Amino acid sequence: MPTPPRPVFELKDVEKVFQVRKPGQRFGRKTVGLRALDGVRLSVEQGASLALVGESGSGKSTLLRVLLGLDAPTDGQARYRGRPIRAVRDEGADFARDVAMVYQDARGSLNPRMTVGALIAEPLRRFAVVPAPEIGARVATLLTRVGLPADAAGRYPAALSGGQVRRVAIARALASDPSVLVADEAVSGLDVSTQAQLLTLLRRLQQDMGLTLVFITHDLGVASFLCEQIAIMYLGRIVETGPTDAVLTSPAHPYTAALRDAAPKFFEPIAEPLPGEIPSPLDLPSGCRFSGRCPRVQPDCHARDPHLARSRTRSVTRSVACLHPLAPVDGAGPVAPANPGPAPEQTRPD
Amino acid sequence: MTLVDNARRGRRSIFARRPFFTLALVVAVGYVLAAIFAPFVAPYDPVAQDFNAMMQPPSGAHPMGTDSYGQDILSRVIFGARYALIIGFFAVAIGAIGGLIVGLAAGLSGGWAEWALLRLIDSILALPSLILAVAFIAILGQGVDKVVIAVGLSMIGPFARTVRADVLQVRVQLFVEAAGLMAIPRAVIIWRHILPNVIYPLAVQVTIRISEAILVSSSLSFLGIGVTPPTPDWGLMIAEGRAFVSFAAWMSAMPGFALALLLIALSIVGDGIREEFDPKLRGKS
Numbered sequence: 001m002p003t004p005p006r007p008v009f010e011l012k013d014v015e016k017v018f019q020v021r022k023p024g025q026r027f028g029r030k031t032v033g034l035r036a037l038d039g040v041r042l043s044v045e046q047g048a049s050l051a052l053v054g055e056s057g058s059g060k061s062t063l064l065r066v067l068l069g070l071d072a073p074t075d076g077q078a079r080y081r082g083r084p085i086r087a088v089r090d091e092g093a094d095f096a097r098d099v100a101m102v103y104q105d106a107r108g109s110l111n112p113r114m115t116v117g118a119l120i121a122e123p124l125r126r127f128a129v130v131p132a133p134e135i136g137a138r139v140a141t142l143l144t145r146v147g148l149p150a151d152a153a154g155r156y157p158a159a160l161s162g163g164q165v166r167r168v169a170i171a172r173a174l175a176s177d178p179s180v181l182v183a184d185e186a187v188s189g190l191d192v193s194t195q196a197q198l199l200t201l202l203r204r205l206q207q208d209m210g211l212t213l214v215f216i217t218h219d220l221g222v223a224s225f226l227c228e229q230i231a232i233m234y235l236g237r238i239v240e241t242g243p244t245d246a247v248l249t250s251p252a253h254p255y256t257a258a259l260r261d262a263a264p265k266f267f268e269p270i271a272e273p274l275p276g277e278i279p280s281p282l283d284l285p286s287g288c289r290f291s292g293r294c295p296r297v298q299p300d301c302h303a304r305d306p307h308l309a310r311s312r313t314r315s316v317t318r319s320v321a322c323l324h325p326l327a328p329v330d331g332a333g334p335v336a337p338a339n340p341g342p343a344p345e346q347t348r349p350d
Numbered sequence: 351m352t353l354v355d356n357a358r359r360g361r362r363s364i365f366a367r368r369p370f371f372t373l374a375l376v377v378a379v380g381y382v383l384a385a386i387f388a389p390f391v392a393p394y395d396p397v398a399q400d401f402n403a404m405m406q407p408p409s410g411a412h413p414m415g416t417d418s419y420g421q422d423i424l425s426r427v428i429f430g431a432r433y434a435l436i437i438g439f440f441a442v443a444i445g446a447i448g449g450l451i452v453g454l455a456a457g458l459s460g461g462w463a464e465w466a467l468l469r470l471i472d473s474i475l476a477l478p479s480l481i482l483a484v485a486f487i488a489i490l491g492q493g494v495d496k497v498v499i500a501v502g503l504s505m506i507g508p509f510a511r512t513v514r515a516d517v518l519q520v521r522v523q524l525f526v527e528a529a530g531l532m533a534i535p536r537a538v539i540i541w542r543h544i545l546p547n548v549i550y551p552l553a554v555q556v557t558i559r560i561s562e563a564i565l566v567s568s569s570l571s572f573l574g575i576g577v578t579p580p581t582p583d584w585g586l587m588i589a590e591g592r593a594f595v596s597f598a599a600w601m602s603a604m605p606g607f608a609l610a611l612l613l614i615a616l617s618i619v620g621d622g623i624r625e626e627f628d629p630k631l632r633g634k635s
Binding site for chain 2: 096112
């Protein structure tokens with residue numbers, strides 16, 4: 001058992017296997033296991049902000065569902081402040097109050113038949129955050145805090161724009177005074193100015209309220225703006241983690257480098273994309289799972305599956321799952337950790 | 351300008367935008383008013399027999415003529431609207447409430463309970479509602495109240511099916527999962543999040559199915575197993591006039607026309623309401 005303070009979330013070799021029908025068999029009953037998560041190790045400290053980045057199908061959303069206790073891990077341990085998440089969730093409302101979620105589809109997460117006021121009042125009433133007569137005032141405060149006019153309380157979600165609906169979802173998530181905010185692509189699909197407003201809002205909230213933030217995104221810019229820590233996922237596994245700035249300026253994993261290069265930049269042609277598609281988790285390549293697409297693949301990559309381990313050439317706060325990590329970029333070399341907290345990653349004791 | 355204003359404006363102008371809906375609504379409301387105020391509107395007692403005025407064609411004294419007992423057909427048609435609407439309304443109420451309960455239970459339960467309820471719904475749906483209503487009448491006996499129950503029970507199947515389909519759709523929605531994440535008790539989730547999203551489509555169904563209930567009840571009376579004579583029921587009147595249809599066609603035609611007009615009006619009103627309030631048909635806003 002680690003010494004207190006315990007990490008908010010701690011995942012140890014979490015696996016999540018979904019039983020799916022064998023591909024190509026339309027009538028057969030045989031199922032095969034689809035490993036959506038394959039040995040994920042992650043730890044989120046109190047007050048930390050972590051970005052989970054990866055392509056579609058890399059297991060980000062499954063990881064989120066495990067963190068929220070919606071899915072039980074097939075194997076491994078998922079702990080919340082030292083205790084199994086599912087057990088904590090089943091115990092009562094404390095976990096529900098403490099961990100709030102902002103869905104990617106904010107509109108879908110709001111009952112279309114309830115007004116914004118009623119939607120935000122629901123958690124207030126459920127957790128008895130404020131006495132009943134003060135609910136209206138608290139709803140107005142929350143709306144103001146996310147930058148919505150107070151008269152929005154009387155409207156229905158259908159009458160609001162995409163950006164406004166996200167704000168309502170954030171206000172609703174904040175209503176229970178959570179200490180952890182989990183957000184799934186909370187700003188994707190919005191126009192840039194709305195995105196900027198929401199990101200500024202989230203960062204302010206995080207600083208003011210001391211929120212622990214787990215932010216799923218595929219946008220590296222968003223990740224670097226909002227989160228001090230980053231975890232890059234590929235095919236159900238975390239391939240690199242560390243302080244966001246350090247990881248992005250000097251990636252150690254070729255996949256991270258490829259992701260970074262794929263982001264469009266001003267006045268530059270878009271870099272050559274990675275060859276091929278993300279492989280099916282039903283049919284993993286042997287050895288390193290990135291070996292099929294890796295531009296720097298070497299013979300032993302097809303034979304050995306690298307585990308996430310502390311990077312030898314860089315600072316202690318970084319871990320990478322690669323047999324031949326990239327050399328540190330000049331000048332960006334071993335970067336001092338942005339925050340003095342412990343690494344978000346526990347390495348295998350080997 | 352907010353969308354709320356838009357919606358309000360849309361509601362105000364629905365009559366201008368849908369002339370057929372407006373016309374049908376006027377007709378339907380006219381039926382309802384005539385049914386409520388039947389004793390004041392009808393020129394004669396609907397069951398008063400006048401053997402001096404038997405089988406008279408439509409005239410000034412009897413605008414729709416008289417039947418073989420000398421009863422004024424207009425008065426009987428007006429009083430008949432009473433029975434038709436009462437039967438239609440209460441039968442659909444029974445069907446909708448029963449269907450809501452069965453459908454909710456089937457949609458929310460799993461395992462053997464869902465299986466059993468679904469087979470129950472299937473068995474109700476296997477027979478046309480008229481046949482089923484005949485079967486219920488055979489058990490219950492004749493009379494207006496029995497017709498209401500028989501028609502209502504026979505409509506539980508279709509209502510339950512649509513409610514279950516809606517429940518299956520709603521219960522996997524994100525906002526239901528989000529409510530679960532907030533540790534809101536399941537009963538509250540059903541009441542606050544699932545039920546309202548099921549009730550609205552059901553209410554639309556109700557307006558459409560009232561006409562079906564009226565048709566089934568009239569069919570029962572036509573077959574002679576619904577309400578008993580001399581109740582002024584349209585189906586009964588059509589059946590009574592059948593023997594004389596070659597030389598006194600108005601005896602069957604007038605109640606038939608009244609029935610057809612009401613059914614058409616109710617269908618148009620129901621369709622209008624559905625198109626206006628069903629978000630799936632309203633298109634993306």
